[in-house]
Amino acid sequence: MDSRESTARQDDAAAHIYADSQHELLRHLQRVAGDRATAEDLAQEAGVRWLSAMRSDEVLNPRALLFHIATNLARDHLRRRVVAENYAQSLTDTEVSIGADQVASAREEIGIVSKALATLTPRAREVLLLARVEGCTQKEIAGRLGLKAKTVENHLTRALAQLAAGLRGRGRQ
Secondary structure: OOHHHHHHHHHHHHHHHHHHHHHHHHHHHHHHHHOOHHHHHHHHHHHHHHHHHHHHHHOOOOHHHHHHHHHHHHHHHHHHHHHHHHHHHHHOOOOOOOHHHHHHHHHHHHHHHHHHHHOOHHHHHHHHHHOOOOOOOHHHHHHEEEOOHHHHHHHHHHHHHHHHHHHHHHHOO
């Protein structure tokens, strides 16, 4: 008997063991994981891993190995679910409450920045907004506005310097 026939016979035997165990395996996984869909996914993954183990090693108790692999997968799934639920819970526990003074302060900051932006030339403001708000590269801005890259660089440099000076003059850094 050649190796292909041997592998085919091993696969057939494994398929019979898996088929005979599938109903009990699904019930076990559903008890552990909590729902049928997850149990089916875990059973399928366990079957794939089990078949790989069956092909590579001599297994004394294939059915026990199948349940062992499935149980470990279910435990890993539960750990990941607990971590995800704890993380989600921690996000809701750290609720951010914004007070009226914070809103007023933010509005004041926006007003200061808006006034500083208004002091820029229209072209410098446009270049600055494209670069810093929209995230465009200098090359992209040059193409969009029909300017040379060096001109865009000059506008951006002057705009940032003027904006910084305007904000420093208002007590901001």
